[in-house]
């Protein structure tokens with residue numbers, strides 16, 4: 507009897523904010539005819555990554571809160587794999603996006619141990635943030651182990667470092683495990699054939715997987731999720747997520763852009779990652795923003811309106827034809843602000859209070875006159891979605907965003923364009939530019 511066709515399962519890992527979701531979305535947009543199923547594991551109960559991926563993928567299963575690698579009960583993962591891989595779905599490949607704090611080896615072990623006869627482990631892709639790698643590995647040397655376990659290393663965010671630094675980093679990464687391909691990329695734009703067509707891969711990942719290393723760890727008693735191990739070690743299992751906590755913040759009321767920018771400017775050093783969707787109500791009624799902070803990096807991306815009828819869960823339901831980040835909405839169609847903040851040694855309660863203090867004055871209704879000046883602080887960090895488009899056709903950094911700007915404010919549009927032109931400069935300040943000040 508012929509063996510059933512088995513769908514390769516690729517693990518996409520990398521530290522917080524390194525660009526996993528960006529890369530996944532790029533692959534989804536540029537997959538040609540390949541049918542991709544995605545399993546997304548968010549660290550934090552608001553599934554921001556899942557929201558960003560849904561709508562672009564053939565089938566997506568969010569695995570929700572907490573680190574996949576900690577799950578003692580692997581039933582969710584098994585169920586998701588089996589559902590996505592069963593022959594009736596016609597799936598060609600499944601990508602598991604691990605949380606930014608997951609132990610990739612644990613996730614791999616889960617896949618290897620899967621009871622599903624329809625899947626086969628397809629390799630580990632480790633995404634490395636070129637701009638943050640050295641700082642992060644000083645704090646978390648275990649990152650080196652993650653890179654060593656990879657079958658393909660994507661050195662992402664190359665646009666944020668100079669050529670010399672890039673060469674140096676490439677050397678460092680190649681040195682961890684000589685022979686493992688290191689691919690440089692900006693905005694996760696790698697050749698999908700590196701992942702989807704094992705025949706054309708530089709090295710077949712399944713062969714490259716170090717079963718021995720995994721088995722050795724298993725013998726060391728650190729293989730079935732980390733909970734028991736964590737307990738034994740007083741909560742410190744050496745896994746990255748042991749030191750981190752996530753804080754969620756949701757409000758249906760608009761944020762005041764000035765207060766919110768003050769909050770971001772003064773964020774505590776341990777608060778490494780913030781992601782989610784923000785709306786500023788009267789200050790900018792035409793737009794909601796996807797926002798990302800990674801270390802000192804901050805970006806707002808105008809998000810597309812949710813598809814009609816998406817309701818409270820936005821685009822979480824799966825393929826819906828939209829092709830960009832789309833924020834969550836309340837049942838009445840008004841946008842929601844939803845943020846996940848992830849950090850080490852942060853005071854969650856204090857952060858929530860500070861964010862609550864950023865809520866705009868309720869007397870300013872959602873659609874009163876826009877206040878362009880209030881938005882200037884935000885606009886300094888706005889860029890169009892650079893991952894947009896297929897095959898790089900319209901992937902001009904800082905290109906014209908596909909969103910409606912406030913029609914009443916030509917000045918606002920001018921400031922917006924000018925900031926967007928400087929999307930990668932980080933230091934453009936409309937306050938310093940007399941020409942930009944009122945768009946004249």
Ligand SMILES: Nc1nc2c(ncn2[C@@H]2O[C@H](COP(=O)(O)OP(=O)(O)OP(=O)(O)O)[C@@H](O)[C@H]2O)c(=O)[nH]1
Nearest residue numbers: 522523524525526527528606662663692693798805
């Ligand atoms: N400049 C620059 N920014 C990038 C690049 N890749 C991703 N980003 C931005 O980095 C931020 C984080 O990217 P994500 O793809 O969400 O990172 P992630 O690894 O999925 O994040 P977590 O799931 O929180 O771990 C977003 O603002 C991205 O637009 C890149 O190559 N260059």
